[in-house]
Amino acid sequence: MTIDLSNIFIFKTNIQTEFDKLRIKNVLDASQKVLKWNIDMDDADRVLRIVSDSLRPEQIISVLDYVGFECTELE
């Protein structure tokens, strides 16, 4: 599957632990608008990468905010 690069969103987050990741997983897996996602736990910025053809970055930020995480889009 080729992904339209315009549908990839990159965020810096304050996700710290595997438990945090699990909480985010529950939310993101539940959304049909999120086609793919992953967090680079190796990176200091805990970069969150989301593939979606219908969400806007602000919407992703508010979802993360809703479950209690800070999230800033990287450009």
Add this chain to the structure above:
Amino acid sequence: MRTRNAEKEELVRQEAIEMLVRDGFQGFSMNRLAQACGISVATLYIYYRDKDDLIQKIGAEIGKQFMAKTLQDFDPEMSFAEGLKRQWENRAAFAIKFPKEVACYEIIRRSRHGDDIVEESLKGFKKTMGDFTHNAITNKELLPVPVEVFWSMAYGPLYTLLRFHEEGKSIGGRPFKFSKKIMEETFQLVLKSLTP
């Protein structure tokens, strides 16, 4: 609309190889790589899912490059002497032309990513080389020794010479440069030792 930029991707690949060879796994980070390439971290993450993804893709690519070069003008039906000679020539040419890629591949191969990469990139290669040695044993051109004995005898000397060349010196700091003549001399001894 974002588009893929082949030039940028190549730059990322080159810088990543350089960084892995120079600083090893621990010193490698997506942030530092983005900085070295003069691109944003976000751009890097658009191309690669995460650090593991990047390392795996780079490793697989080098593996494929190595395999293509090594199998160039090679046929498993060749006589053992001819085929092994071609292997030496191809492997030496690759190692001399791409020393950084070789060093990087070794680092990745020894890491936790190693098994996946070797599996993925060298699938067809293993079969071809297996057929070659099998034919050689059947035709009584090669002693039926265990694979580890075969590999260390058949390629160990070559890689030792290539390592000397890469370091520019051999035992006791003697200056060393790989040459066809030295390769040929070593090859003949290797061939003699492996032939029934």
